[in-house]
Amino acid sequence: FPNGLSDYLVETLVGCTTYSERAFAGKVSFEEKFGVPGSVEWAINWTPSRDGFIQSYTNTVPTPEGGTHEAGFWNAILRGIRAYGDLVNSKKANLITRDDLLAGGCALLSIFIREPSFVGQTKDRLSTEEAAKWVENAVRDHFDNWLAADTKSAGSILDFLVLRAEERLRRKQEKE
Numbered sequence: 057f058p059n060g061l062s063d064y065l066v067e068t069l070v071g072c073t074t075y076s077e078r079a080f081a082g083k084v085s086f087e088e089k090f091g092v093p094g095s096v097e098w099a100i101n102w103t104p105s106r107d108g109f110i111q112s113y114t115n116t117v118p119t120p121e122g123g124t125h126e127a128g129f130w131n132a133i134l135r136g137i138r139a140y141g142d143l144v145n146s147k148k149a150n151l152i153t154r155d156d157l158l159a160g161g162c163a164l165l166s167i168f169i170r171e172p173s174f175v176g177q178t179k180d181r182l183s184t185e186e187a188a189k190w191v192e193n194a195v196r197d198h199f200d201n202w203l204a205a206d207t208k209s210a211g212s213i214l215d216f217l218v219l220r221a222e223e224r225l226r227r228k229q230e231k232e
Contacts, residue, residue, distance in 0.1 A: 119179070
């Protein structure tokens with residue numbers, strides 16, 4: 057895929073309606089930003105057409121159980137969407153949780169770092185502590201700028217996520 061994960065996500069979501077014409081995608085070198093070797097690349101879009109997913113990789117090794125890099129990624133997205141909600145005076149934006157982001161959020165994440173630490177022998181989950189901070193700080197600025205630059209998509213995504221949050225809270229009340 058010539059444009060990396062961005063093209064891969066477009067191919068994966070072919071035929072699906074999405075809330076943004078263009079996925080939020082990018083690549084950041086940790087060397088430039090934090091002075092450590094490595095990089096992170098990501099692509100995410102939201103769709104009502106299918107269940108959300110995340111496929112993450114560390115040094116091209118799939119990490120199906122996620123890990124610290126995924127935690128940093130979702131923190132950046134969650135804080136960014138809540139901050140955007142505050143910016144546009146959406147009182148309900150603070151109801152959004154990570155679970156709401158995962159519902160309909162289709163994401164790809166790849167990180168390259170020196171000497172990664174994994175949980176167990178199978179390398180299914182990254183446990184390198186610094187990875188969360190690096191990924192969150194690298195993605196957050198770009199996400200804030202992306203939301204501000206494409207207010208139509210940002211509004212659609214925010215509305216979708218607020219609806220998911222309200223639906224989740226309504227189901228929780230019914231259960232109680």
